[in-house]
Each structure stands twice: as C-alpha cells, then as structure tokens.
Amino acid sequence: MTVWTHVFGAACEREGEERRVRWGFLGASQIGRTLAPAMRAAGETLAAVAARSEQRSVAYADAEGFERTEPDYQSLLEAPDIDAVYISLTTDAHVPWSIKALEAGKHVLCEKPLAMNAREVGQLLAVQQQTQRQVMEAFIHPFHPQFDFVRELVTSGQLGELRAANAAFLSRFDKVDDFRWSRERGGGALFDLGCYAVSALLLLLGQPVVWADAQQAFLGSVDVTTTGLLGLPGGMAVTLACSLQAATFQQLSITGSAEHLVMSRPFSSINSPTTVTVGQHQEHFAPVNPYQRMVAHFVAAARGEEPLKLNLTHSLTQAQVLDALFSSATNNRRIWLVPGPGVDDEI
Structure with a gap:
C-alpha cells in the first residue's frame, strides 16, 4: 500500500499504485526548457505552467508537453492536483513565491540563487519548518x-x-x-x-x-x-x-x-x-x-x-x-x- 498523504497532501493519496509527482512551473523560463525534459525522463508529470501572459504560457506548454496552463501564479498554487512547483522567476521573486507555495501545501524546487539575501532565506526557513514541506535550491553540481x-x-x-x-x-x-x-x-x-x-x-x-x-x-x-x-x-x-x-x-x-x-x-x-x-x-x-x-x-x-x-x-x-x-x-x-x-x- 502506498499512501503519501503526509508527504504530498490529500491530492496525492493513492493506494496500491505508484504515483507520479505532478509538477507546476511558475515562470516560462529558458532554464525550465532544460528541466522539463529532465522531469519527464525522471518519470514525473508536467501538469501546468503559469507565465506572465496567456500567450507565453500556451506556447511554453505546447513546446514542453504540459497538460494545461493556469491564468496566473496564484491559480497554479491553488490547484489541488499540483504536488510540487518549480520556480524560475527573477531572483527577487523567489522567496515571496516560495513562501506562498509552501503555504499552499506544495513542495518547492527553486532556481538559484534562492534569495536576495540571508534574511530572506531565514524567512523561508521559518515557513518551511511550519509547513513541513521540502524546499531545495536547484543547483545541479552536487x-x-x-x-x-x-x-x-x-x-x-x-x-x-x-x-x-x-x-x-x-x-x-x-x-x-x-x-x-x-x-x-x-x-x-x-x-x-x-x-x-x-x-x-x-x-x-x-x-x-x-x-x-x-x-x-x-x-x-x-x-x-x-x-x-x-x-x-x-x-x-x-x-x-x-x-x-x-x-x-x-x-x-x-x-x-x-x-x-x-x-x-x-x-x-x-x-x-x-x-x-x-x-x-x-x-x-x-x-x-x-x-x-x-x-x-x-x-x-x-x-x-x-x-x-x-x-x-x-x-x-x-x-x-x-x-x-x-x-x-x-x-x-x-x-x-x-x-x-x-x-x-x-x-
């Protein structure tokens, strides 16, 4: 029996079967075009993407194989079928949207550098400890x-x-x-x-x-x-x-x-x-x-x-x-x- 309710929330509860993680992308970035195929190769599901404009989101979703687009970042975070989000916005937006994602019950993989300063990382750490969701800075070298x-x-x-x-x-x-x-x-x-x-x-x-x-x-x-x-x-x-x-x-x-x-x-x-x-x-x-x-x-x-x-x-x-x-x-x-x-x- 596989029950991941504690890890991924109610949307991820499955019994008797393996469950792919359903990813949402905040941002239609160029680096995301490298990560999206890597996620597919790792067996993950590209569920939704939200970008600055609908036109940009649609073009990105079609090119990278997402199931759908969301009208804005907050709508994506509120989607019950999204388990984890990848954030590739500008650096000043990393921590604010990472915090919102954690509060929405999502795990967060965020582009580097994670924050503008150490104070922001401390704020994110406090929220992560409260929500018990995972946050990781997306460095590949390790x-x-x-x-x-x-x-x-x-x-x-x-x-x-x-x-x-x-x-x-x-x-x-x-x-x-x-x-x-x-x-x-x-x-x-x-x-x-x-x-x-x-x-x-x-x-x-x-x-x-x-x-x-x-x-x-x-x-x-x-x-x-x-x-x-x-x-x-x-x-x-x-x-x-x-x-x-x-x-x-x-x-x-x-x-x-x-x-x-x-x-x-x-x-x-x-x-x-x-x-x-x-x-x-x-x-x-x-x-x-x-x-x-x-x-x-x-x-x-x-x-x-x-x-x-x-x-x-x-x-x-x-x-x-x-x-x-x-x-x-x-x-x-x-x-x-x-x-x-x-x-x-x-x-």
Missing part, C-alpha cells in the same frame, strides 16, 4: 558523480591537509533585455554565477567561512565581474571569480599537502564527459544528466526516502557568504562572518 568523487577524496584525507582552493565560473552574457542587468531583481555576476562557486566550496571543503574580501567591476547597477577571497579556520583562504563579460571558463581546484585536484567542468556538465585530475591521474566520467538526477533526488526527499542534499541550512550559509562578499566590495574592507578583530566589520 548531483554529478564527479562531485561525490571529489568530496570523498577531500573527506577521506587523500589530498592531505588542505592548503588552497579556487573556484571560477565566467561567461559572456550579451542578452540586453534580461533581469541579470538589474541589481534590484537579482542580477549581476555574483548572484548569477558566483553562487555556484560559493555553494561548491562550502560543500566540498566542509568548513565555515570566517571572513570575506571582494572586489567588483560594474556596468550600470550590476557587478559584471566579482573576485573574492574567503578565509577559513586555521588561516587557509580560498579564491573565487565570476564574470558576465569574459571568455567562457569554469574550473574548481583543491590543493592539499599530498595532492592537487582539478575539476575542469564543475558547474555545468549536462550530457558531456568530464574529467577530474588528481596529481598525475585522471578520473573520467561518462555523460549524465544532473538535472534528471536532481529531480529524482528531490522527489525521493519529498517522499521521506532520503534527506535533502541541499537543505535550507546550506542555502542560508551560502547567502550569508554572498552578503559578506557584497558588503566587502561596497565598503572596501574585510567582512567577518564570525567575531573578528573589528566589531564594526561583522555582519
């Missing part, structure tokens, strides 16, 4: 097999004592009519690409960030390039770089007292082979679809079958680091995330 491989090397001590790490994610983004060029809506390099670097460093190194230093170059109101230095316990510091106006490049490296490790495609590797170089050895990984693996994991977590790999505690810590990087660049000084030498430098 769901590629190479990520588990690297994390095992780090945690097992095979690299030796950690000495340095670096993460870079750079690209050239030329689309002019896009929210990424609006700071108020969550645009800029640090939000759009730097969040990957911060998330990966936190997950792989398993250490808290003590302080942050950053420099930013701007185009209008947004940072087109951010470089940062993050201090870890014991005096170690790691570097990160992100840009919306650079030759496309991504890499993550970790150096220990015994070995040096390089991930050539740590963040975006859908259906492409990847290689992790450890000293003189290369570990090769066959192409996989990390979006499909992410969806399968999220559904399993919503069913109560496994804990979330990326819970809101991780998202909160990541947001705190992003806040510190922004503050450092704005104020031109080191920002301490734990009590440091100057109380005025703390956030």
Whole structure:
C-alpha cells in the first residue's frame, strides 16, 4: 500500500499504485526548457505552467508537453492536483513565491540563487519548518558523480591537509533585455554565477567561512565581474571569480599537502564527459544528466526516502557568504562572518 498523504497532501493519496509527482512551473523560463525534459525522463508529470501572459504560457506548454496552463501564479498554487512547483522567476521573486507555495501545501524546487539575501532565506526557513514541506535550491553540481568523487577524496584525507582552493565560473552574457542587468531583481555576476562557486566550496571543503574580501567591476547597477577571497579556520583562504563579460571558463581546484585536484567542468556538465585530475591521474566520467538526477533526488526527499542534499541550512550559509562578499566590495574592507578583530566589520 502506498499512501503519501503526509508527504504530498490529500491530492496525492493513492493506494496500491505508484504515483507520479505532478509538477507546476511558475515562470516560462529558458532554464525550465532544460528541466522539463529532465522531469519527464525522471518519470514525473508536467501538469501546468503559469507565465506572465496567456500567450507565453500556451506556447511554453505546447513546446514542453504540459497538460494545461493556469491564468496566473496564484491559480497554479491553488490547484489541488499540483504536488510540487518549480520556480524560475527573477531572483527577487523567489522567496515571496516560495513562501506562498509552501503555504499552499506544495513542495518547492527553486532556481538559484534562492534569495536576495540571508534574511530572506531565514524567512523561508521559518515557513518551511511550519509547513513541513521540502524546499531545495536547484543547483545541479552536487548531483554529478564527479562531485561525490571529489568530496570523498577531500573527506577521506587523500589530498592531505588542505592548503588552497579556487573556484571560477565566467561567461559572456550579451542578452540586453534580461533581469541579470538589474541589481534590484537579482542580477549581476555574483548572484548569477558566483553562487555556484560559493555553494561548491562550502560543500566540498566542509568548513565555515570566517571572513570575506571582494572586489567588483560594474556596468550600470550590476557587478559584471566579482573576485573574492574567503578565509577559513586555521588561516587557509580560498579564491573565487565570476564574470558576465569574459571568455567562457569554469574550473574548481583543491590543493592539499599530498595532492592537487582539478575539476575542469564543475558547474555545468549536462550530457558531456568530464574529467577530474588528481596529481598525475585522471578520473573520467561518462555523460549524465544532473538535472534528471536532481529531480529524482528531490522527489525521493519529498517522499521521506532520503534527506535533502541541499537543505535550507546550506542555502542560508551560502547567502550569508554572498552578503559578506557584497558588503566587502561596497565598503572596501574585510567582512567577518564570525567575531573578528573589528566589531564594526561583522555582519
């Protein structure tokens, strides 16, 4: 007997049969065109989509295979047959609509970055604890097999004592009519690409960030390039770089007292082979679809079958680091995330 009433609400109660999760999309985004086929491949149902206009919703639903459209976001959330929602709106809308979705009894998979700041993540966490629904930031890098491989090397001590790490994610983004060029809506390099670097460093190194230093170059109101230095316990510091106006490049490296490790495609590797170089050895990984693996994991977590790999505690810590990087660049000084030498430098 399969009864998922506790997990998915009354709409999901089924006995004697497996039940596909019925997904609703808030937003008809380009990234959703990658996620929608991954959901179908994972055995999920694309039930409904709501976008800024009916014309946009209909075109998206026809192209991606949704059963229907809804006239607006709230109508989709109120639909009793929707079990979970995927939110791919502008960053400033992520937390407000995630909260509404939780209050409507839906599980939430939300595009990165999850929030505009750590305060918003804290608000979302409070609602999530009240509703007992799952919320996850839609990063794909932890769901590629190479990520588990690297994390095992780090945690097992095979690299030796950690000495340095670096993460870079750079690209050239030329689309002019896009929210990424609006700071108020969550645009800029640090939000759009730097969040990957911060998330990966936190997950792989398993250490808290003590302080942050950053420099930013701007185009209008947004940072087109951010470089940062993050201090870890014991005096170690790691570097990160992100840009919306650079030759496309991504890499993550970790150096220990015994070995040096390089991930050539740590963040975006859908259906492409990847290689992790450890000293003189290369570990090769066959192409996989990390979006499909992410969806399968999220559904399993919503069913109560496994804990979330990326819970809101991780998202909160990541947001705190992003806040510190922004503050450092704005104020031109080191920002301490734990009590440091100057109380005025703390956030």
